[in-house]
Amino acid sequence: MTSPARPIRADTPVAIAPVGDRSWAWRRRLAYTLLIAYAILMFVPFAWSIITSFKTLPDSVRLTILPDPFTLQGWDFAITKLTPPLPVLFFNSALIAGVVTVTNLVLGSLAGYAFARLRFPGREVLFLIVLATLMIPDQLRLVPVYLIFNGIGLTKGVGQYLGVILVVAISGTSIFLIRQYFLTIPRELEEAARIDGAGFFTTFLRVMLPLAGPALGAVAILTFQGTWNGFFWPLILLQDQGHYTLPIGLLFFRTAGGFATIYPPLMATVVMATLPIVVLYVFFQRYFVEGIAATGVKG
Amino acid sequence: MTAASLARRPRAPNKGRAEALAGYLFIAVPMALFLVLNVGSIVYALFISVWKWNLRSGPVEFTGLRNYGTALSDPIFQTAIRNTLYYAVVWVPLTMALGLFLAVIVNQKIHGQTFFRAAFYFPAIASSAAITTLWIFIMAPDGIFNQVRGMVGLNPLFSLLGFTANQNWIGDQGTAMNTIILLNAWTTSGTFMLFYLASLQSISHEVYEAAAIDGAGAWQTFRRITFPLLKPGHYFVATVAVIGALQLFDQALIGGGVDGAPNNALMTMVLYLYNAAFKQFNFSYAAAIGIILFVVIFTATLVQRRLFGQAPAW
Incomplete structure (x- = not known):
């Protein structure tokens, strides 16, 4: 702050405007300082997890910004000694989030197109069912979904992947977002294609899908983030440690795994669980912000 | 010109049927999943909740609203x-x-x-x-x-x-x-x-x-x-x-x-x-x-x- 310590008194022979200006400038500077401080505060915990992951265990509880000594022990421990190890958790998270993103794009764009453009009996009622699925809390579905999947062998072995993918393979949000976007595209474009003799699928694939970029981008980002961060269904449906995703691994380390206070590898896992989403956020911030604001549905 | 006149021509009935069929095909997979995992789940949850349930053999004994009473008084x-x-x-x-x-x-x-x-x-x-x-x-x-x-x-x-x-x-x-x-x-x-x-x-x-x-x-x-x-x-x-x-x-x-x-x-x-x-x-x-x-x-x-x-x- 470079402003004078003492405010100028009202009776000093200075025009009123500069006094006002100066106090406004001072207030504005204070406001910006607070804003920047609060913005930095948003990043501090994440920065702290990165710093801690490079510390030694005794150093990890010290309030120092630079690791002393700087070590990769925490990462080495997370990669080789944690059970399940960090690369396995990362692979499982990436596999499940990747597949679910693809299924939501494929199934969501097909269904979104049908609900926006094709005429068939019962369309409105069926679309209402799609919207109604957004109102049903997951907890109500916990027992039945688990029992159904358990009954058909989707809670064992590789079936666990399939189960956890199936339950979020398509969301009402994805269909809704893509349908709304298709409704804004003029009909003339596809009618021209239809007259050229193209079938419904060809029209969808060649004419409409290439125009849906922004909607597909938003659905891809929201789905990947939601599935990568997913907690409830992976917790219920992934029974073997070898199939855990990063969030379930973190829960396991903290509560049952006995790693609750071995902070450096624990923070390395936090970093790996967060970093891919941070990278996506840096590059596709617009999709995050607009997607959230448009749907009002998180994840 | 030709496009406009073609578009205004009444739609052939079999074309409407083809369109409906395409529509149902396009939404088939999501609707099947919703039907089982959402609509079906609610009905199934209601059913399970009034039975004593065994993970392997399913319903054992009808208990009516007992589970609800037990929960609310716990x-x-x-x-x-x-x-x-x-x-x-x-x-x-x-x-x-x-x-x-x-x-x-x-x-x-x-x-x-x-x-x-x-x-x-x-x-x-x-x-x-x-x-x-x-x-x-x-x-x-x-x-x-x-x-x-x-x-x-x-x-x-x-x-x-x-x-x-x-x-x-x-x-x-x-x-x-x-x-x-x-x-x-x-x-x-x-x-x-x-x-x-x-x-x-x-x-x-x-x-x-x-x-x-x-x-x-x-x-x-x-x-x-x-x-x-x-x-x-x-x-x-x-x-x-x-x-x-x-x-x-x-x-x-x-x-x-x-x-x-x-x-x-x-x-x-x-x-x-x-x-x-x-x-x-x-x-x-x-x-x-x-x-x-x-x-x-x-x-x-x-x-x-x-x-x-x-x-x-x-």
């Missing part, structure tokens, strides 16, 4: 309801106020508007598991929160409030839930900021110009104009917030384990349900809790709708 479930309501009553207004405050700030003409918006939303992008693990580390007895407040000389103030220098925030019965409230207020305020921002931008500039001409100050403009005109925004954010609050689970499980330790301080309704299913393996009991939870959430939504007006666009 003191731990009552604690879970109390904890969840406490969380909702404190967290919802706190986070809404914070979100509104941030939205009003980033809605001003300020330098770096995009940066501040992105920064304030940043805590919301991480997974609940990662952020809760991190938060517990920060709030541990030897964590940086306790160290920083000691360093800047706040400890006398904290001891006045009854907290020791090594307060175990998440592990102490008296502070566990408030620690979770603070965490979720911090992470979710960014999301609510975005909701409010969309609502703020729908208020026309003319209203503000009129207020400025009448000489209204910043606070008066906010209180008399912005706040009342945000009514649809309040309604939408409050509905989302209450539904979310009643489903508090991830942070409670990670913070206090499957029993909501310490001493049920973190036991919530959903955690109680999870406990019934996967610690006690009492699936029909858990199904009944799920139905009760659904009724509670549905009722809360209806009550808000009665109190605050019409349904939002979705």
Whole structure:
């Protein structure tokens, strides 16, 4: 702050405007300082997890910004000694989030197109069912979904992947977002294609899908983030440690795994669980912000 | 010309049938999944909840509404309801106020508007598991929160409030839930900021110009104009917030384990349900809790709708 310590008194022979200006400038500077401080505060915990992951265990509880000594022990421990190890958790998270993103794009764009453009009996009622699925809390579905999947062998072995993918393979949000976007595209474009003799699928694939970029981008980002961060269904449906995703691994380390206070590898896992989403956020911030604001549905 | 005349020609009946067939094919997979995993699930949950259920052999004995009665008279479930309501009553207004405050700030003409918006939303992008693990580390007895407040000389103030220098925030019965409230207020305020921002931008500039001409100050403009005109925004954010609050689970499980330790301080309704299913393996009991939870959430939504007006666009 470079402003004078003492405010100028009202009776000093200075025009009123500069006094006002100066106090406004001072207030504005204070406001910006607070804003920047609060913005930095948003990043501090994440920065702290990165710093801690490079510390030694005794150093990890010290309030120092630079690791002393700087070590990769925490990462080495997370990669080789944690059970399940960090690369396995990362692979499982990436596999499940990747597949679910693809299924939501494929199934969501097909269904979104049908609900926006094709005429068939019962369309409105069926679309209402799609919207109604957004109102049903997951907890109500916990027992039945688990029992159904358990009954058909989707809670064992590789079936666990399939189960956890199936339950979020398509969301009402994805269909809704893509349908709304298709409704804004003029009909003339596809009618021209239809007259050229193209079938419904060809029209969808060649004419409409290439125009849906922004909607597909938003659905891809929201789905990947939601599935990568997913907690409830992976917790219920992934029974073997070898199939855990990063969030379930973190829960396991903290509560049952006995790693609750071995902070450096624990923070390395936090970093790996967060970093891919941070990278996506840096590059596709617009999709995050607009997607959230448009749907009002998180994840 | 030719295109227009062709388009106006009446559609052949078999073409309409082909279109309907294509429509059904395009939606077949999602509708099948919704039918089994959503619609079917509710019916199945209702069915399971009135039986004594065995994981291997299915229904054993018809019990009627006994599961519902047992749940409502279980003191731990009552604690879970109390904890969840406490969380909702404190967290919802706190986070809404914070979100509104941030939205009003980033809605001003300020330098770096995009940066501040992105920064304030940043805590919301991480997974609940990662952020809760991190938060517990920060709030541990030897964590940086306790160290920083000691360093800047706040400890006398904290001891006045009854907290020791090594307060175990998440592990102490008296502070566990408030620690979770603070965490979720911090992470979710960014999301609510975005909701409010969309609502703020729908208020026309003319209203503000009129207020400025009448000489209204910043606070008066906010209180008399912005706040009342945000009514649809309040309604939408409050509905989302209450539904979310009643489903508090991830942070409670990670913070206090499957029993909501310490001493049920973190036991919530959903955690109680999870406990019934996967610690006690009492699936029909858990199904009944799920139905009760659904009724509670549905009722809360209806009550808000009665109190605050019409349904939002979705």
